[in-house]
Amino acid sequence: xxxxxxxxxxxxxxxxxxxxxxxxxxxxxxxxxxxxxxxxxxxxxxxxxxxxxxxxxxxxxxxxxxxxxxxxxxxxxxxxxxxxxxxxxxxxxxxxxxxxxxxxxxxxxxxxxxxxxxxxxxxxxxxxxxxxxxxxxxxxxxxxxxxxxxxxxxxxxxxxxxxxxxxxxxxxxxxxxxxxxxxxxxxxxxxxxxxxxxxxxxxxxxxxxxxxxxxxxxxxxxxxxxxxxxxxxxxxxxxxxxxxxxxxxxxxxxxxxxxxxxxxxxxxxxxxxxxxxxxxxxxxxxxxxxxxxxxxxxxxxxxxxxxxxxxxxxxxxxxxxxxxxxxxxxxxxxxxxxxxxxxxxxxxxxxxxxxxxxxxxxxxxxxxxxxxxxxxxxxxxxxxxxxxxxxxxxxxxxxxxxxxxxxxxxxxxxxxxxxxxxxxxxxxxxxxxxxxxxxxxxxxxxxxxxxxxxxxxxxxxxxxxxxxxxxxxxxxxxxxxxxxxxxxxxxxxxxxxxxxxxxxxxxxxxxxxxxxxxxxxxxxxxxxxxxxxxx
Numbered sequence: 001x002x003x004x005x006x007x008x009x010x011x012x013x014x015x016x017x018x019x020x021x022x023x024x025x026x027x028x029x030x031x032x033x034x035x036x037x038x039x040x041x042x043x044x045x046x047x048x049x050x051x052x053x054x055x056x057x058x059x060x061x062x063x064x065x066x067x068x069x070x071x072x073x074x075x076x077x078x079x080x081x082x083x084x085x086x087x088x089x090x091x092x093x094x095x096x097x098x099x100x101x102x103x104x105x106x107x108x109x110x111x112x113x114x115x116x117x118x119x120x121x122x123x124x125x126x127x128x129x130x131x132x133x134x135x136x137x138x139x140x141x142x143x144x145x146x147x148x149x150x151x152x153x154x155x156x157x158x159x160x161x162x163x164x165x166x167x168x169x170x171x172x173x174x175x176x177x178x179x180x181x182x183x184x185x186x187x188x189x190x191x192x193x194x195x196x197x198x199x200x201x202x203x204x205x206x207x208x209x210x211x212x213x214x215x216x217x218x219x220x221x222x223x224x225x226x227x228x229x230x231x232x233x234x235x236x237x238x239x240x241x242x243x244x245x246x247x248x249x250x251x252x253x254x255x256x257x258x259x260x261x262x263x264x265x266x267x268x269x270x271x272x273x274x275x276x277x278x279x280x281x282x283x284x285x286x287x288x289x290x291x292x293x294x295x296x297x298x299x300x301x302x303x304x305x306x307x308x309x310x311x312x313x314x315x316x317x318x319x320x321x322x323x324x325x326x327x328x329x330x331x332x333x334x335x336x337x338x339x340x341x342x343x344x345x346x347x348x349x350x351x352x353x354x355x356x357x358x359x360x361x362x363x364x365x366x367x368x369x370x371x372x373x374x375x376x377x378x379x380x381x382x383x384x385x386x387x388x389x390x391x392x393x394x395x396x397x398x399x400x401x402x403x404x405x406x407x408x409x410x411x412x413x414x415x416x417x418x419x420x421x422x423x424x425x426x427x428x429x430x431x432x433x434x435x436x437x438x439x440x441x442x443x444x445x446x447x448x449x450x451x452x453x454x455x456x457x458x459x460x461x462x463x464x465x466x467x468x469x470x471x472x473x474x475x476x477x478x479x480x481x482x483x484x485x486x487x488x489x490x491x492x493x494x495x496x497x498x499x500x501x502x503x504x505x506x507x508x509x510x511x512x513x514x515x516x517x518x519x520x521x522x523x524x525x526x527x528x529x530x531x532x533x534x535x
Contacts, residue, residue: 024500025484027530029349032477032514032521034407040398040416040453042466047369048395048433048454049384050075053357053410058377058385065371069362069388076373076385078358087351093344098527101337105329116322123315130304130311137304141297148293149222152229152286155279159232160213162275166239167206169272173246173265174199184262186253195245202242205235226290229283236280243273338524345528349479357381361411362388363433364454396430396455398470399441399448407474408435414453415471430455432472477514481522487534488512488520500531 056078063075175181178199186192212228212235247269253262369389373379396416400408414430434452441448453470487497488510499508510525526532 022498022500022505022533024531024533025487027481027483027522027526027528027532029345029479029528030482030519031475032480032482032516032519033473034476034516036400036404036407036470036472036474038398038400038470038472040396040468040470042464042468043395043397047387047389048363048366050360050363050386050388051382051384051410051434052076052078052360052379053381054078054354055381056080056358056379058373058375058379059358061371061373061375063368063371063386065368067368068366069368070365071362073362075360075362075368077360078379080355080358083351083355083358087348087355090344090348090351094341094348094528097337097340097344098529101334101341105334113322113325116318116325120315120318120322123311123318127308127311127315130308134301134304134308137300141301145222145290145293145297148286148290149225152283152290153216153220153225155282155286156213156216156228156232158279158282159209159236162272162279163206163209163236163239166243166272166276167202169268170199170202170242170246178203180249183255184250184253185255186249188249188252191245191249191252195242195249198238198242198245201238205238209235229287232283233280236276236283240273240276240280243269243276247273338527341527345481346479348528353479360385363411363431364388395433396453396468396470398451398453400451400472402440402447402449404474405435405437405449405451407476408432408451408472409475410434412475413473415473416453416455417469417471418466419468428455476516477521480513481526481528482519483522483526483532484534485515485518485520487532497526498533499526500533505533 059077059079061076062073063069069075173181173184174196178196180186180192180196208231212231216224216228247266250262250266250269255262366388368386370387371385372383373385379385410432412432414432416428416430418426418428430453432451433454436450436452439450441450451472483497488495489497494509495512496507496509498505508525511523513521513523515521
């Protein structure tokens with residue numbers, strides 16, 4: 001029993017996929033129609049004017065004066081090279097947009113996914129390396145700045161040594177009371193007084209230098225080093241000033257007694273002052289080196305940090321790309337391609353309509369009565385280029401509302417109902433040959449335009465001034481996607497079709513619009529060229 005069921009199921013699958021060939025139709029663009037019922041009047045006419053519906057240059061004239069033509073014959077055509085190129089461009093745009101949409105809906109291939117995963121892993125490794133580099137740069141920066149400060153701290157020994165030497169010299173020149181030794185005779189009282197006054201500050205400066213020296217030994221931090229170096233500069237300057245003022249005072253001095261000579265003291269002051277100047281310069285150099293190292297460190301750290309930020313951003317971008325590749329298509333992405341397809345299809349339809357209008361067809365059978373153009377001549381839309389004299393020489397004149405005239409165009413089909421003498425009605429076919437929008441006709445607050453129609457067949461029943469009923473096939477909406485009603489199913493207010501694909505069929509929900517003459521407007525869910533199964 002089980003074997004029989006399996007065989008039946010297999011046979012059904014084989015039949016449906018390989019034997020059964022369902023009827024289908026292609027989704028296409030077209031016009032939604034409605035019927036306008038109006039009354040018309042038969043009028044006599046010597047001829048029917050023929051005009052192009054587009055501006056352009058005449059490329060071919062297929063008839064000559066006096067030729068007999070049949071209704072539907074192509075009489076002349078305009079140059080269509082530019083429109084042909086536009087049509088190919090629109091067709092290519094449709095193809096590309098559909099291919100991109102199909103790729104989006106199909107999702108990412110495993111090979112491509114693997115490539116994106118590899119890129120994410122590579123970006124993650126790059127970030128880790130950048131972070132390690134950042135830490136290494138910070139460690140190196142800390143070491144380099146510590147080395148700069150250590151070099152600066154080493155100057156403290158030289159500062160103490162130089163200032164001790166300076167104080168020893170000054171103490172040999174001055175008494176404990178801060179006055180010059182008695183063996184000096186200094187005639188310039190002002191310089192003597194300035195020097196003796198300065199020595200008071202110098203002794204205090206030396207005490208501070210010794211205190212800073214001990215402070216640096218106890219607290220060799222970088223912050224304390226900055227403070228001590230700054231203090232050193234201030235107090236060294238006080239000692240240097242004391243040496244200068246002492247030197248100035250001794251310029252005019254002489255020794256009163258003892259073994260000392262003025263020149264020996266002067267030379268000692270010069271040498272000591274040079275030591276102080278040298279150590280001051282050394283401190284400035286060390287501070288400059290520290291500042292330069294700080295700039296170098298900041299530059300290196302900023303660069304390393306920027307690298308981390310850029311690698312982090314690169315990883316985030318790659319992860320986002322991978323997530324997008326793994327995710328299902330978003331409605332907004334589908335909508336973008338959907339809009340591109342619809343725009344390209346609309347352009348294609350418009351170009352095709354323009355291409356149709358580059359040809360003029362004989363509206364009736366008859367004889368070419370007049371030709372008003374020649375090959376290569378520029379013509380304007382609506383200007384008669386030739387006229388045809390028909391055997392019946394009858395036209396039908398009617399009036400339509402201005403609001404309805406936008407739904408009509410030259411060539412639209414018209415059903416003409418003629419009342420015969422035996423009270424029967426005969427229906428004949430006709431088509432619009434002219435819509436006169438140059439003159440408005442006002443009736444009962446409404447505005448009308450005249451429309452002229454010719455019969456597509458000679459009919460002896462048409463008589464001048466006869467009133468006939470006309471059914472005009474007017475266009476409600478042009479250039480829309482349409483499918484037959486029998487391709488659509490409806491359940492609980494949801495409309496769907498069966499989409500026929502290369503290797504499978506699937507149900508697709510659609511949005512529908514207008515209905516007319518067995519056709520339904522498709523607002524969303526299908527594209528031009530899709531194949532749908534009809535029942």
